[in-house]
Amino acid sequence: MHLNGKVALVTGSTSGIGLGIACALAEAGAELILNGFGELDRAKDKVARYGARPGYHGADLSDPAQIEAMMQYAQSEYGGVDILVNNAGIQHVAPVEHFPVEKWNAILAINLSSVFHTSRLALPGMKERNWGRIINIASVHGLVASKEKSAYVAAKHAVVGLTKVIALENAQTNITCNALCPGWVLTPLVQQQIEQRIASGIAPEVARDTLLGEKQPSGEFVTPEQLGALTLFLCSDAASQVRGAAWNMDGGWVAQ
Ligand code: NAD
Numbered sequence: 572m573h574l575n576g577k578v579a580l581v582t583g584s585t586s587g588i589g590l591g592i593a594c595a596l597a598e599a600g601a602e603l604i605l606n607g608f609g610e611l612d613r614a615k616d617k618v619a620r621y622g623a624r625p626g627y628h629g630a631d632l633s634d635p636a637q638i639e640a641m642m643q644y645a646q647s648e649y650g651g652v653d654i655l656v657n658n659a660g661i662q663h664v665a666p667v668e669h670f671p672v673e674k675w676n677a678i679l680a681i682n683l684s685s686v687f688h689t690s691r692l693a694l695p696g697m698k699e700r701n702w703g704r705i706i707n708i709a710s711v712h713g714l715v716a717s718k719e720k721s722a723y724v725a726a727k728h729a730v731v732g733l734t735k736v737i738a739l740e741n742a743q744t745n746i747t748c749n750a751l752c753p754g755w756v757l758t759p760l761v762q763q764q765i766e767q768r769i770a771s772g773i774a775p776e777v778a779r780d781t782l783l784g785e786k787q788p789s790g791e792f793v794t795p796e797q798l799g800a801l802t803l804f805l806c807s808d809a810a811s812q813v814r815g816a817a818w819n820m821d822g823g824w825v826a827q
Contacts, residue, residue: 573599573600574596574599574600574601574654574803574806575600575601576600577600577601577602577653577654577806578601578602578603578604578645578649578650578651578652578653578654579593579596579601579602579603579604579652579653579654579655579656580603580604580606580641580645580652580654580655580656580689580693581593581596581603581604581605581606581656581658582606582607582632582656582657582658582659582685582689583606583607583632583658583659583660584603584605584606584607584614584656584658585605585606585607585608585609585610585611585613585614586607586609586610586614586758586759587756587758587759587760587795588658588708588753588756588758588795588798589607589656589658589659589708590609590614590617590618590795591794591795591796591798591799592656592658592708592795592798592799592802593605593614593618593625593656594617594618594620594621594796594799595621595796595799595800595802595803596623596654596656596799596802596803596806597618597621597622597623597625598621598622599803599806600622601623601653601654602623602625602626602649603618603623603625603626604625604626604627604628604644604645604649604652605618605625605626605627605628606627606628606629606630606632606641606659607629607659608629608631609759611627615627626644626648626649628640628641628644628645632659632680632681632685633677633680633681633685635684635688638685638688638689638692639688639692641689642689642692642693645693646696650696651693651696651697651699651700652693652696652697652703653697653700653702653703653704654703654704654706654806655689655690655693655703655704655705655706656706656708656802657685657686657689657690657705657706657707657708657730658708659681659682659685660681660682660708660710660723660760661677661678661681661682661760662678662720662723662760662763662764663678663722663723664719664720664764664767665719666718666719667721670721670722674722675721675722678722678723678726679722679725679726682722682723682726682727682730683726683729683730683733686707686730686733687733690705690733690737690748693705694737694741694746697741697744697746698741698744698746701744701745701746702745702746703741703744703745703746703747704746704747704748704805704806705734705737705746705747705748705749706748706749706750706751706802706805706806707730707731707733707734707748707749707750707751708750708751708753708798709727709730709731709734709750709751709752709817710723710727710752710753711752711753711754711786711819711821711824711825712724712727712728713727713728713730713731713750713752713817714728714731714752714817714819714825715824715825717786727752730750731750731752731817734748734749734750734815734817735815738814738815739814739815742814745811747805747810747811747813747814748814748815749805749810749813749814749815749816749817749818750816750817750818751798751801751802751818751820752817752818752819752820752821752825753793753798753819753820753821754786754787754793754819754820754821754822754824755782755783755786755787755792755793755821755822755824756792756793756794756795756798757792758795761782764782765778765779765782768781768782786824787821787822787823787824788822788823788824788826788827789822789823790822791822792822793820793821793822797820798820801818801820805818
C-alpha cells in the first residue's frame with residue numbers, strides 16, 4: 572500500500588504502540604510527525620529504518636495551547652495532517668476512593684481531551700482536501716471495565732463515543748474515524764503494571780503470566796506491529812466504509 576504524499580501525525584510515538592504504528596506508516600510511504608516524551612533519537616532512528624525522516628513536535632498533550640502549536644507546526648511545515656493517530660496515553664491504578672485527583676485530571680486531559688483538540692484542528696484541512704483518516708487508540712477498556720482503572724476506563728469509553736460522533740459528522744466525505752481497542756501489548760505502560768506486581772512479591776514470570784491469564788485468553792501479547800498493520804488497513808481504500816468502529820485486537824479479551 573502506498574501512502575506517498577500523505578502526512579501522518581502519531582501522538583505519543585516515541586515508544587510502544589505509537590512507535591510501531593509510526594514505523595508501519597513510514598514503510599507505506601507516509602511523511603511522519605512524531606510526538607511524545609520518550610527517547611526521541613532512538614524513535615527517529617527506528618522510523619528512519621523504514622524510509623522516513625520524521626519531523627517532531629514535543630507538545631505536552633495535557634495542554635490545549637501546546638496541541639494548537641503542534642497542529643500549527645504540522646500546517647506550516649507539512650501543509651496539514653492527512654492521517655491523525657491519537658495514541659498518547661497514560662495509566663494510573665488505584666481504587667476510586669484513593670484515586671489521586673491530579674491523576675484523574677491528567678488521564679482525562681491526555682487520553683481523552685487531546686483527541687478532541689487534535690481532531691478539531693485537523694478536520695478543516697482534511698475537509699479541504701476531502702480525504703482523511705483519524706485513528707484513535709482506545710483500548711479494550713473502551714468496551715469493558717477493570718477495577719482500579721476508573722479514569723482510564725472512563726476516558727477510553729469516551730474516546731469510543733467521540734470516535735462515533737466524528738465518524739457520523741463526516742460520513743459523506745472521504746474522512747473516516749475509527750478506534751482501535753487493543754488488549755495487553757507489552758510496552759512501557761504495561762511493563763509498569765507488571766513491575767507493580769513484582770514489587771508486591773510476585774515472581775517476574777508469574778507476574779507476567781497472571782497479568783495475561785486474568786484477561787487475555789490467547790495467553791499472548793498483541794504486538795505494536797500487528798496494530799501497525801491494522802492501522803494501514805484502516806488507511807486503505809478497502810476500509811473506506813469502516814466508519815465509527817471500535818475494532819478490538821485483544822487475544823479474545825472482550826469475547827468472554
Ligand atoms: P507507552 O507508555 O509506551 O507510550 C505512551 C506514549 O505517550 C509515549 O510516547 C509517551 O511519551 C506519550 N505521552 C505520555 N504523556 C504524554 C503527554 N502529556 N504529551 C505527549 N505525549 C505523552 O504506552 P503504550 O502502551 O504504547 O500506549 C499507547 C496507547 O495505547 C495509549 O493510549 C494506551 O492507553 C493504549 N493502549 C495500550 C495498551 C497496552 O497494553 N500497552 C492496551 C490498550 C491500549
